[in-house]
Amino acid sequence: MxxxxxxxxxxxxxxxxxxxxxxxxxxxxxxxxxxxxxxxxxxxxxxxxxxxxxxxxxxxxxxxxxxxxxxxxxxxxxxxxxxxxxxxxxxxxxxxxxxxxxxxxxxxxxxxxxxxxxxxxxxxxxxxxxxxxxxxxxxxxxxxxxxxxxRELPQARPDGERILNWTQLYNLRELPQRLIVVGSGVTGAEFASAYNALGADVVLVSSRHQVLPGEDDEAARVVQHVFERSGMTIVSKSRAEAAEVVGDEVVVKLADGRSVTGSHVLMAVGSVxxxxxxxxxxxxxxxxxxxxxxxxxxxxxxxxxxxxxxxxxxxxxxxxxxxxxxxxxxxxxxxxxxxxxxxRTVCANVFTAPEIATVGVTQAEVDCGVVNALAVMLPLHTNARAKMRGISDGFVKVFCLPTTGIVIGGVVVAPIASELIESLSMAVRAKLTVDQLAQSFTVYPSLSGSIAEAARRLHTHSAGQGSQVF
CATH class of the missing domain: 3.50.50.60 (FAD/NAD(P)-binding domain)
Structure with a gap:
């Protein structure tokens, strides 16, 4: 044995x-x-x-x-x-x-x-x-x-009370009056989104120009727009250097000399x-x-x-x-x-509101020429089910190979993107073509209908009759 x-x-x-x-x-x-x-x-x-x-x-x-x-x-x-x-x-x-x-x-x-x-x-x-x-x-x-x-910053060690890492948040007994979230990657964005929805005043400190820098740029832009529209404060292009408890508050010092004050701070600066x-x-x-x-x-x-x-x-x-x-x-x-x-077959999801789900190749790979692909992006606000549910933010994007039309990736930005991505994940795994994806039945009305519609719009372009990217 x-x-x-x-x-x-x-x-x-x-x-x-x-x-x-x-x-x-x-x-x-x-x-x-x-x-x-x-x-x-x-x-x-x-x-x-x-x-x-x-x-x-x-x-x-x-x-x-x-x-x-x-x-x-x-x-x-x-x-x-x-x-x-x-x-x-x-x-x-x-x-x-x-x-x-x-x-x-x-x-x-x-x-x-x-x-x-x-x-x-x-x-x-x-x-x-x-x-x-x-x-x-x-x-x-x-x-x-x-x-x-x-990961911990030397001058922002978590104390479990005011300065927290994401494992310590669940010890809180009351909603923070003002939660500063340091880090706009997946962990920071998810908690910022959640606490903002729960009713806390949230400040998101991002070292980049936009939240979720590792995600599809257009998807991250949608999420940032929703964050800002909901009242969240986003401090972009700002790197946190230290956090200090002063009385009942926490002061986060930024590299450019500014500071942000809140009741609690979540340090979401990666892991080791x-x-x-x-x-x-x-x-x-x-x-x-x-x-x-x-x-x-x-x-x-x-x-x-x-x-x-x-x-x-x-x-x-x-x-x-x-x-x-x-x-x-x-x-x-x-x-x-x-x-x-x-x-290439891994599907991932960011549980913000709206969610971002991805599988296969990325827009960045297409834009820099690493992958030769065609793409169609359909905004969700044109989808009948989205209108019924009051969904105005989000989109479906499908990537395929020119000529063969084989599906090689996709992005979904929607409230339930984690559920919708499965059909694209299966298409990538099985090397289905956009025609095969388009000819599968979808319920009407449904958000998944936009995936089939995006595939239908790629039909003539993937058949060699054009190479336009929408």
């Missing part, structure tokens, strides 16, 4: 454990904070649960336009308020319940769980475990899935991999210049029999990618059929 030792119980670790057990391995998983890792306990599950409440508040703010009234009150949104203590209690309760479910599933599959910390002990395929006691585990296969930790002090270099595992584990497309590291998965690899900070990396590692190491990780 093959001995598999997994360090880290996040999506990369626990999904790998399930596959390894299914394939007959003797599996041990080491986790020190609880099954599910950051994705379940402090990141994806908690943040999206919070965002679910924010979405309800956003819906109520738009209810008046749809003709909804409450008694003598003209504005439904003002009839309600957010009890942040109740919201965060629910967030943490759901996260804990999800962790318990994963724990029970792993035990049911015969996986041995150890509450502790694992460290590679030299090049002899031994993992030293420190927990309630100490143990040395011999392993045929080792998977490192240790995740990341929120948990790869130090666990014996990786000594075991022959190479790290890149940022400290991430170097892996190939089947999750192998530079050390024989040692694999890595998840955020600690720096490949793509998504729970779905971490889980796939973990599965691929076990399929490959245990001799099952496996294909290498294909990032």
């Amino acid at each position: 093959t001995n598999v030792v997994i360090i880290g119980g996040g999506p990369g670790g626990y999904e790998a454990a399930l596959v390894a057990a299914q394939l007959g391995g003797s599996v041990t998983l080491i986790e020190r904070r609880g099954l599910g890792g950051s994705a379940v306990l402090t990141d994806v599950v908690p943040s999206k649960t919070l965002i679910a409440t924010a979405e309800v508040m956003s819906t109520m703010r738009g209810a008046y336009e749809l003709g909804v009234r409450l008694g003598e009150r003209s504005d439904l949104a003002h009839a309600f308020h957010v009890d942040l203590a109740a919201v965060n209690d629910r967030v943490l309760r759901l996260a804990a319940a999800q962790s318990v479910d994963i724990d029970q599933r792993l035990r049911a599959e015969g996986v041995r769980l150890i509450d502790g910390t694992g460290r590679l002990d030299g090049t002899e395929h031994v993992v030293a475990v420190t927990g309630e006691g100490e143990e040395r585990l011999g392993a045929d296969i080792i998977l490192v899935a240790t995740g990341t930790t929120p 991999p948990n790869t130090q002090g666990i014996g990786l270099a000594e075991a022959g595992v190479a790290l890149n210049d940022r400290g991430y584990v170097t892996v190939d497309r089947v999750s192998r590291t530079t050390a024989r029999g040692v694999y890595a998965a998840g955020d600690c690899t720096g490949v793509f900070a998504l729970a779905s990618v971490a889980a796939m990396q973990g599965r691929i590692a076990m399929w490959h190491s245990l001799g099952d059929a496996v294909g290498p990780l294909d990032l």
Whole structure:
């Protein structure tokens, strides 16, 4: 029997454990904070649960336009308020319940769980475990899935009360009077969007000219416009250097000499991999210049029999990618059929309001000539279902190859973009053409109808009768 030792119980670790057990391995998983890792306990599950409440508040703010009234009150949104203590209690309760479910599933599959910390002990395929006691585990296969930790600025260390990282937000019992969010990447933008919808006065400090600099530029422009229209203050091209608690306030100092004052500040300035002090270099595992584990497309590291998965690899900070990396590692190491990780088929979502979902090639790649593609973008305000629901912001964009018309990417900006992107994701994965996508039935009226419409508009251009990009 093959001995598999997994360090880290996040999506990369626990999904790998399930596959390894299914394939007959003797599996041990080491986790020190609880099954599910950051994705379940402090990141994806908690943040999206919070965002679910924010979405309800956003819906109520738009209810008046749809003709909804409450008694003598003209504005439904003002009839309600957010009890942040109740919201965060629910967030943490759901996260804990999800962790318990994963724990029970792993035990049911015969996986041995150890509450502790694992460290590679030299090049002899031994993992030293420190927990309630100490143990040395011999392993045929080792998977490192240790995740990341929120990055900290030297002069803005989180104190858990006024200066917070995203793992500490759920300790708040009252809505911040004025929340300063430092960082306009995915994490910063999502929390800024959520707290703005919950009713907090939000200031978003961005070092770039526009929020979400890593996303489709047109999509990010829509989100920024919605943020500003909703009353959020965006301080662009400004880099935060320090944060200091002064009485009941926090003062954030900017590099240009200005300062921003609020009741709380969320530091969303990226993350660092948990790869130090666990014996990786000594075991022959190479790290890149940022400290991430170097892996190939089947999750192998530079050390024989040692694999890595998840955020600690720096490949793509998504729970779905971490889980796939973990599965691929076990399929490959245990001799099952496996294909290498294909990032061109990964679909991702930013849970702002509206959401941004993407798959495949990007507009930036097309614009700089890396990819030769045609594109059509349809604004959602022309969609019948969008009109019925009062949706005025957003669009659908589809990319295809010239001549063949094969779909190679797409962008959806909409309230439920995370659900709408699936058809484009399937098209990219299966290498469908725009004609095949266009000829599939969609419900009328529906937001997904705009995807089929975009594909129809690409028909003549992808057939070689033109190369116009809309």
